[in-house]
Amino acid sequence: MNGMIKMRILICDDDALIVEQLKKYCQDFFDKIHVTCPELVCFSDGETLLSDEGEKDILFLDIEMPGMNGIYVGKELKKHNENLIIFIVTSYSEYLDDAMRFHVFRYLSKPLDKPRFFRNMKDAVDLYNSMTAKIPIETKQGVHTLPASFIIAVEAHGRKVTVHTTQCDFESVHTMDYWERLLPKNRFFQTHRSFIINFEHVTDFDHTLVNMADNQIHAYLTKRKYSAFKEAYLLYLESTR
Numbered sequence: 719m720n721g722m723i724k725m726r727i728l729i730c731d732d733d734a735l736i737v738e739q740l741k742k743y744c745q746d747f748f749d750k751i752h753v754t755c756p757e758l759v760c761f762s763d764g765e766t767l768l769s770d771e772g773e774k775d776i777l778f779l780d781i782e783m784p785g786m787n788g789i790y791v792g793k794e795l796k797k798h799n800e801n802l803i804i805f806i807v808t809s810y811s812e813y814l815d816d817a818m819r820f821h822v823f824r825y826l827s828k829p830l831d832k833p834r835f836f837r838n839m840k841d842a843v844d845l846y847n848s849m850t851a852k853i854p855i856e857t858k859q860g861v862h863t864l865p866a867s868f869i870i871a872v873e874a875h876g877r878k879v880t881v882h883t884t885q886c887d888f889e890s891v892h893t894m895d896y897w898e899r900l901l902p903k904n905r906f907f908q909t910h911r912s913f914i915i916n917f918e919h920v921t922d923f924d925h926t927l928v929n930m931a932d933n934q935i936h937a938y939l940t941k942r943k944y945s946a947f948k949e950a951y952l953l954y955l956e957s958t959r
Contacts, residue, residue: 725756725846726773730791731780731807732762739830740778740807746832747839764791774802776842778826781808792822801849801867803842848902855881855888862888866905870931872897872914882935907950913937917954923947 729740737760748755756775761767764786774795781788792804800821809828823845824838851866870882872894879890879897890897898908901916908914909928915937921929925944928937939947 724850725775725843726759727756727776727778728759728761728767728770728774729778730761730764730767730783730788731778732783733780734762736780736807736828736830737762743830743832743835744839747836750836751840751843764788767791768794774799775846776803776805778805778807779822781806782810796821803845805838805842844904848905851902853900855883856891857888858891866902867916867918869901869906869916870919871916871935871937872901873935873937874912882931884931904954907947909943909947910938910940917951920951923951 727744729737731737731740741758741760744758745755759770759772761770763783768786768791777792777795779788779792788806788808792806795802796804804822805824805826806822807826807828807830823842826835826838849865849867852863853866853869855862855864864883864885868884870884872890873880873882874894879892879894881888881890881897894908894911894914897914901914905918906914906916913928915928915930919930919935921931921933923929923939925941926939928939928947929935930937
């Protein structure tokens with residue numbers, strides 16, 4: 719039996735042929751990976767898309783539509799959900815700089831190239847899965863399950879292991895080795911024997927420290943790991959553009 723990814727994919731383009739092509743490519747992609755195609759919702763203009771109240775996980779967005787243009791629509795949607803994965807679909811490369819300012823994921827040019835679409839769609843689904851992965855945090859009091867994106871860093875001091883999250887800190891009953899194995903490698907990195915950090919919450923870093931969550935948490939960075947960390951972090955940024 720095919721698996722199902724609980725995801726909602728939106729297509730917004732005033733060109734009905736492009737909408738049908740994107741729908742077909744999405745269905746073909748999920749057939750290829752043997753997963754039931756998620757919900758696909760189509761819009762022909764930005765106003766209708768903005769008034770939609772459903773979940774938005776992946777969006778294929780045309781730039782040059784009548785009424786509200788795609789740049790405005792994309793910026794508005796990102797304000798409400800920074801994890802929305804946006805593909806810009808356009809024939810005009812001059813919009814690229816504007817689109818990159820609100821962190822679009824990828825840029826697809828018309829006419830659409832199917833192999834390129836499949837490669838980019840695989841990256842988008844991998845990113846979605848790692849963002850929505852639920853992580854159990856076991857403490858002496860019980861188990862708290864949070865999305866991976868809520869975890870800022872895991873820190874060891876002595877025998878105590880603290881999981882810093884966007885909600886609060888939890889004292890884990892597990893070791894650093896356990897956390898290193900559990901956390902998804904494309905989002906987390908062990909910068910030092912005492913720290914595993916989530917790339918999503920990095921503010922900045924130098925050769926010895928990674929500052930996180932608007933400088934509220936500072937993780938040590940071992941000198942010998944600096945190059946590998948920098949490379950992994952830049953790869954992460956590239957995958958979320």
